[in-house]
Amino acid sequence: MTAPPHGARTPGAPEELPNTQQGMRRRNLSRVLRTVATDGPLSRASVASRIGLTRAAVSTLVDELIRSGLLEELGPERPGRVGRPCSALAVSSRGPAGIGAEVGVDHLAVCAMDLRGEVRARVRRQAANRGRPPEAVLKELASLVRQVGRDAERDGLRPAGLSVAVPGLVARGTHTVVSAPNLDWHGVDVDAHLPTGLSLTVDNEANFGALAELWLGDVPEDFLHVSAEIGIGAAVVVDGRLLHGSRGFAGELGHVPVHPEGPACACGGRGCLEQYAGEEAVLRKAGLAAGPRRVALLAERAAEGDEAVRRALYGAGAALGIALTGAVNLLDPQAVVLGGALSRLAPWLLPSLARELGDRTTGPGCDVTVSTVGSDGPLLGAAQSVVRAVLDDPAGVTGPDRGGLAALDR
């Protein structure tokens, strides 16, 4: 694997720290911080017993995390048994914040999330981005990032990095959108047009959506996340880690051949899943014109009992089931999670989808569930990926060049 260029991070993949005393200290700082983030508030003694280090070693690490503003003490309390009073530790509500941003076909959104996972500032603006020059889109996004960053700082937070979700393919370990057909972007370097001064990560919206399911939703460690807006996107999570693929293009479920002799697809193939379950195909089969609020319209009509719409969704579900059979056979995930527009349409997609998958796979098969995170997944996953990077290497944010007001005002 080629190493990513300096400054480009792969979301969901903790950096490997060197195997030295210094590296061990950094790893142990992370273990303490993650333990408190996951299970806190906790006493020093509880942290020590959970991670198998001595109480003295944990106290030294905790003191460093408090000095860096990543942990805070909730004040002394006397437990219901004998012994010294102890102070419970919690992750700071005034420490570093992750800034997440989303470029949609018809909107822009930015939020700031604290180390506890709470969204502390957010903004969303309608914008007709399809065909608009990328420079203009990203200039507007940069101003929203600055606005949210200032709101977060007024609230005592310190922006620690920016992750941007885009509806397209991003070359692994770069800031370059190779192709985002629904925006008409090709080879757009996001870094060049988004000068916020924050450490930047760019990735596909389906990937950030899957990370949001993993971190904020109710999913197992191995799952396939399938979502749809205009195209069909998917992301593969294995052992709690996102699978990016060698070029960063993994998860292209929309162009899996479903009926190999089927209609030609813009990708060059024939009978791809998008020809049966993509938004345009479903609208056409349902006898509806393309237009705004398309998914809402499909859901309303299906709920009202419109037979043509129900038939179109039934066919889309069957095509999804065939494509997912191949994916489940190859990857053996614990679950398939339907997100994005698919979660709204799930009642009418699921019967045929589950039937195909059940008939075509052996053994106990694979659960099919509907996202609990909702349509904010990509935005929240982007912000959370910055938070995770801090939790994975807290020493990395305490250096001189890591975000903060000065960076934002550059």
Place this chain on the structure above:
Amino acid sequence: MTAPPHGARTPGAPEELPNTQQGMRRRNLSRVLRTVATDGPLSRASVASRIGLTRAAVSTLVDELIRSGLLEELGPERPGRVGRPCSALAVSSRGPAGIGAEVGVDHLAVCAMDLRGEVRARVRRQAANRGRPPEAVLKELASLVRQVGRDAERDGLRPAGLSVAVPGLVARGTHTVVSAPNLDWHGVDVDAHLPTGLSLTVDNEANFGALAELWLGDVPEDFLHVSAEIGIGAAVVVDGRLLHGSRGFAGELGHVPVHPEGPACACGGRGCLEQYAGEEAVLRKAGLAAGPRRVALLAERAAEGDEAVRRALYGAGAALGIALTGAVNLLDPQAVVLGGALSRLAPWLLPSLARELGDRTTGPGCDVTVSTVGSDGPLLGAAQSVVRAVLDDPAGVTGPDRGGLAALDR
């Protein structure tokens, strides 16, 4: 992910060592040993500069590895420049050995591999294993394991573990073959019938075959390994690690739907890849009866220009291309590697396979190459997986309970 039960290891996945001084020492022992194994012979100073530790720290680690019989000194030599004479280090030819074993439909094989990756003892025996009681098959295998173990010990080696490749699905982290249809095995606990006293790992032959490609062949870190004997097997390697799937069943390419309305398959699906590219299907289309040396026969006839055989292989290649399009779209590997019987038939499969894959995938696509390891892949991969486990945690083999003569003679 559920932790594997005690004693069952997942091949190709280094165990995570605890993050303590002791864990750091063990990791650094491994780094020294792996550096010499990969790049040796090397001086202590060269090892130190490669792994970024001080020369003094490396010397302490090297001394421990020499005492444990894992490294050896090749004797003093004076380099062509000023300075003290130094002694080059090499991985020991008399240290621990990995024992690999393979249960085939018509053969059994066992080999012993030293830490340098050299096969030092091996045995192969024809055996009609299809339908034979698993106890009898494994009893015969155990006697071959003891024979190879004794040969290795006479040669100064110390068996450090046993890995067994089987043509079936193995439940992740267990020794249980859930299903091996071509052996007629269902729910066979290999451990219960293979009492060699050695630490045991059991996995699918395609998985060990893929590890052999990774470790001994000429493949990138991200690839899809496709092989065939009677069924079609595949294995997915991502960032140099085998993807097992949640239950251990990943890589079931043979049951990816190629023509969803096609012929019924024993798996319960319709139009699976095996219905077009499995051995039986190809023989039937070629007008040949099933029987021994079937693949050799196909290759001979195709080479002689037999039109029916060539047409059958062309069709099989096209079906492989359609199934691989879905796999490449989902996983974005750097390469697809054809192994097992497919490597012998590659000249007649590749044209249609590459055409389908090329027409149906966008961008630079994905290289399709033929295995350089050959049909011994699963056996060599099994033995090498034990060797890798020693290289990944050399401290683990120096304890009292780790293999050796006493274990073999139990």
